[in-house]
Amino acid sequence: MPTVDPVMVQRRCAILGTRSIKKQAKVAGLTLALAMIDLTTLEGKDSPGKVRSLCRKAARPFERDQDVLGVRLPPVAAVCVYPSMIKPVVDELHRAQPEGRTVRVASVATGFPSGQYPLAVRLRDVQMAVRDGADEIDMVINRGAFLAGRYDEVAREIRETVQACGEAHLKVILETGELETLDNVRRASDLAIENIRPGDFIKTSTGKVTPAATLPVTLVMLEAIRDACGGPSGPLPAAHSPLPSPIGMKPAGGIRTAKTALQYLVLVKETLGDAWLTPELFRFGASSLLNDILRQLVKEKSGVYQSFDDFAEA
Amino acid sequence: MPKSHNTLRKPKREYSSSRRIPAFPRTPSRSAAIADLAAAFGGAWEYAPAPETVKVAIAPRYGHFIGGQFVEPGEGAHFPTVNPANEAVLAEVAQGSEADVDHAVRAARAALPAWQALPATERAKYIFRISRRIQERARELAVLETMDGGKPIRESRDVDIPLAAAHFFYHAGWADKLDWVFGGGHRPVGVCGQIIPWNFPLLMAAWKLAPALACGNTVVLKPAETTPLTALRLAEILHEVELPPGVVNIVTGDGRTGAALVNHPGVDKIAFTGSTEVGKRIARAAAGTAKRLTLELGGKSPHIIFEDASLDQAVEGIIQGIYFNQGHVCCAGSRLLVQEGIHDEVVKRLKRRLATLRVGDPLDKNTDVGAINSRAQAETIRRYLDIGSREAECHVGGVLGQGLSTWKGEGPMPSAATNGSLKGFWCRPCLFTGVQPSAAIAREEIFGPVLAVTTFRTPEEAIQRANNTPYGLAAGVWTDKGSKVFEVAARLKAGVIWCNTYNMFDPAAPFGGYKESGFGREGGRQGLRAYVRTGGE
Numbered sequence A: 001m002p003t004v005d006p007v008m009v010q011r012r013c014a015i016l017g018t019r020s021i022k023k024q025a026k027v028a029g030l031t032l033a034l035a036m037i038d039l040t041t042l043e044g045k046d047s048p049g050k051v052r053s054l055c056r057k058a059a060r061p062f063e064r065d066q067d068v069l070g071v072r073l074p075p076v077a078a079v080c081v082y083p084s085m086i087k088p089v090v091d092e093l094h095r096a097q098p099e100g101r102t103v104r105v106a107s108v109a110t111g112f113p114s115g116q117y118p119l120a121v122r123l124r125d126v127q128m129a130v131r132d133g134a135d136e137i138d139m140v141i142n143r144g145a146f147l148a149g150r151y152d153e154v155a156r157e158i159r160e161t162v163q164a165c166g167e168a169h170l171k172v173i174l175e176t177g178e179l180e181t182l183d184n185v186r187r188a189s190d191l192a193i194e195n196i197r198p199g200d201f202i203k204t205s206t207g208k209v210t211p212a213a214t215l216p217v218t219l220v221m222l223e224a225i226r227d228a229c230g231g232p233s234g235p236l237p238a239a240h241s242p243l244p245s246p247i248g249m250k251p252a253g254g255i256r257t258a259k260t261a262l263q264y265l266v267l268v269k270e271t272l273g274d275a276w277l278t279p280e281l282f283r284f285g286a287s288s289l290l291n292d293i294l295r296q297l298v299k300e301k302s303g304v305y306q307s308f309d310d311f312a313e314a
Numbered sequence B: 001m002p003k004s005h006n007t008l009r010k011p012k013r014e015y016s017s018s019r020r021i022p023a024f025p026r027t028p029s030r031s032a033a034i035a036d037l038a039a040a041f042g043g044a045w046e047y048a049p050a051p052e053t054v055k056v057a058i059a060p061r062y063g064h065f066i067g068g069q070f071v072e073p074g075e076g077a078h079f080p081t082v083n084p085a086n087e088a089v090l091a092e093v094a095q096g097s098e099a100d101v102d103h104a105v106r107a108a109r110a111a112l113p114a115w116q117a118l119p120a121t122e123r124a125k126y127i128f129r130i131s132r133r134i135q136e137r138a139r140e141l142a143v144l145e146t147m148d149g150g151k152p153i154r155e156s157r158d159v160d161i162p163l164a165a166a167h168f169f170y171h172a173g174w175a176d177k178l179d180w181v182f183g184g185g186h187r188p189v190g191v192c193g194q195i196i197p198w199n200f201p202l203l204m205a206a207w208k209l210a211p212a213l214a215c216g217n218t219v220v221l222k223p224a225e226t227t228p229l230t231a232l233r234l235a236e237i238l239h240e241v242e243l244p245p246g247v248v249n250i251v252t253g254d255g256r257t258g259a260a261l262v263n264h265p266g267v268d269k270i271a272f273t274g275s276t277e278v279g280k281r282i283a284r285a286a287a288g289t290a291k292r293l294t295l296e297l298g299g300k301s302p303h304i305i306f307e308d309a310s311l312d313q314a315v316e317g318i319i320q321g322i323y324f325n326q327g328h329v330c331c332a333g334s335r336l337l338v339q340e341g342i343h344d345e346v347v348k349r350l351k352r353r354l355a356t357l358r359v360g361d362p363l364d365k366n367t368d369v370g371a372i373n374s375r376a377q378a379e380t381i382r383r384y385l386d387i388g389s390r391e392a393e394c395h396v397g398g399v400l401g402q403g404l405s406t407w408k409g410e411g412p413m414p415s416a417a418t419n420g421s422l423k424g425f426w427c428r429p430c431l432f433t434g435v436q437p438s439a440a441i442a443r444e445e446i447f448g449p450v451l452a453v454t455t456f457r458t459p460e461e462a463i464q465r466a467n468n469t470p471y472g473l474a475a476g477v478w479t480d481k482g483s484k485v486f487e488v489a490a491r492l493k494a495g496v497i498w499c500n501t502y503n504m505f506d507p508a509a510p511f512g513g514y515k516e517s518g519f520g521r522e523g524g525r526q527g528l529r530a531y532v533r534t535g536g537e
Helices: A006-016 A023-035 A048-059 A083-096 A119-132 A143-147 A151-165 A182-195 A215-228 A258-271 A289-302 B003-008 B032-042 B098-117 B120-136 B138-149 B153-182 B201-214 B229-240 B255-263 B276-286 B311-327 B340-354 B375-391 B459-467 B482-491 B524-531
Strands: A037-040 A078-081 A104-108 A136-140 A169-173 A201-203 A248-250 A284-286 B064-066 B069-071 B078-082 B089-094 B191-195 B218-222 B248-250 B269-273 B292-296 B302-305 B335-339 B393-400 B426-433 B450-456 B474-478 B496-499
Touching: A006 A215, A006 A258, A006 B311, A023 A037, A023 A258, A023 A289, A037 A048, A037 A289, A048 A078, A048 A083, A078 A083, A078 A136, A083 A104, A083 A119, A119 A136, A119 A151, A136 A151, A143 A151, A143 A182, A151 A169, A151 A182, A182 A201, A182 A215, A201 A215, A215 A248, A215 A258, A258 A284, A258 A289, A284 A289, B064 B098, B064 B229, B089 B229, B098 B191, B098 B218, B098 B248, B098 B255, B120 B138, B120 B153, B120 B201, B120 B229, B138 B153, B138 B201, B138 B229, B153 B201, B153 B524, B191 B201, B191 B255, B201 B218, B201 B229, B201 B269, B201 B524, B218 B255, B229 B248, B255 B269, B255 B276, B269 B276, B269 B524, B276 B292, B302 B311, B302 B459, B311 B340, B311 B450, B311 B474, B335 B340, B335 B459, B340 B393, B340 B426, B340 B450, B375 B393, B375 B426, B375 B450, B450 B459, B459 B482, B474 B482, B482 B496
Parallel strands: A037 A078, A037 A284, A078 A104, A104 A136, A136 A169, A169 A201, A201 A248, B191 B218, B191 B269, B218 B248, B269 B292, B302 B335, B302 B474, B335 B450, B426 B450, B474 B496
Antiparallel strands: B064 B069, B064 B248, B078 B089, B393 B426
8 A cells, every 4th residue: 555755745746846837838838738627617506608608618718819829729628517507518519619529528426526425316416417418527436435444335436436427438536635644645546546447537626625636636646647557667658658548637626827737737747747748638627727828828929918807707 | 236327328319429528639720729739749748948047247257255355366376167067167266375365364363353242143133134135146146056066056046045045044043042052151163264065055155154153253264166156156245244354254276275274273163064085184184283173074875765665755755865966965865775575666666757857957947957066076976887887787877078988878868968069067867776785886975966776674684784884974764654763763873864855954953974974063053062162162
């Protein structure tokens, strides 16, 4: 059972946090980060109107991109909503991308965010979300069972959720803010990775608990992925290199600035290698991050910062 | 599987005939942004050069700093100091003669009565002002340190300069509290001769000057010959804060200047940080005189990593412990003792982590390993690599530079070497396994980015091997088990022992060695002791 000592984790993150990303590396990194966003709204007051607007933003993050930046920006990776909003999302994304939808539909399920419901209800939640058109399911683990040491129960529930997903991809939310220690984060990561399929994700947080995603927690989860995917002892795998059974990673909650997003990409690049620098294997669960990235891209192009009001809200 | 799951295996499809997860755009289509993105996905994401852009003014020629002003050397001799990353001459500095040293010692002696008579709170103000001025000029000092010494700007910016300021700040606080430390009746030692090394030039100056000044001594400081520039910049700061003339004098030069200082009869105390070889010569010279002596010398510090350690963090600590500042660290963790069962796993992780170290331009903010401090040091390292490759298995590494025989291995290449021009002195991080305890690379201080890996089976054997060295400066213990930490740490003969971390420095923590690593402590309350006389001393 691997243990984790927080002191050197924090030091590693502090050093990587000083990486200086400039010029073309900054533009490429920010564009990459933009394409990795799961544009998210998870509020009780969400309405079909609000998520439709979010879908427009997801498909075309910056309507003036060609005028201002001289390039057309890619869409984000996915829109992430509560199950009741899936149908309007699917509907609106098809309208926004008539030439072929690339933005995926992600739905939280399994009694998100607490998971404090009978397993049958949680699984039914997943099945209905998939039926309604979700491409990706963001589940929460049973933290009560985990913290009580009933790891088998957690593992079995993850396996059953995988079954319920069918072809939809799964993201397993550990809710690291409730697990508290990095030892627990590592154990929960290993547990999840053992029970999901290649291409599925582990994810830090629901966004409903503080602290949500942090660099140290993300580093520990990336190390779990690296150990499970059996990297070589030499250079880290380059982009597009074949990976036997890759697991994806999604930090979520509290990632609001472009600078923070670049720090996460640095962490991925120097822990797992460039092979993971793709939205297939790395995502940001975020909402306000998108406009900060756009603001930084405009600043790189024009040399001056625009007002936040110059960028449409979702 | 409950039956109900199967009823929903094939959900109703509303928009496409086959249920496929949409693919992300990959190919360049429609726009340059997507092409950029493809490049980002494909060639991956390479960091652009991020050079530190602050320009630092360097005079073509420097004299000594004596009696509060810069003076030309008596005999007019100068020598160049070069940037080890490109071999460009940065400036010429004075070669201190016996007459220059005598001039400086007289200035220090003359300044002593007034300085020690000053109320301690007034001395504290000067020391505090030095600290503040270092903070204010931090960027400039960091750039200069990196240009003169070859260390990565990230380290001079985040470690050297902040710690130097912290040492002055910390000792400003002690100046008026010495009665509490020594129970009253203490007096300054007098004129202190301080000789410092090239690995942390400004930081070592701070370690030496701050306690000496706090205790009311005056100083003649000799910086290392390859890295005098930040000490000379510190002289400007001392002038700016109006430190009384003669309280600190700085004489540059090589070993001959240092010898003149050690042998000068007007010096009451010698504080030296550097090699064990030179330290022994100084000890001989000081023997039989009234001079007091503290020595902070070499090391061959062990990391002990037990099989219950947090492996990734231990590997990170080992990397930080030996490749920090190109291994030019007296307490560098240059011997790795790894428990046999996890040897292969640790080596695999070390090699993987090594491959991500960024070797190259020290002024680039993303550089992890900079240039070797001097040609002479690069040659020393190369000699050990030649010996090491006969003694053990070398995995990565090698020395590079014009006129240096290029002993090549694998691993990260310095950017200068890949640019075609091979100016400067470089060493790619080196890792040796299967090293016998008797091997030269396991016993002698290399002072370069070279790690020697050996194994042990029991804690008893680990302690015995760790202590089986003429040195005793530092050690690292890596285990998840608290009782083992205390058991092992108590039995290691080393002045500093880090557990589950390494190379953590703080002005409040005394630093110094056992055995041939020297004697005396620097930092903390213990560090003050060398700079006062008590009772009948």
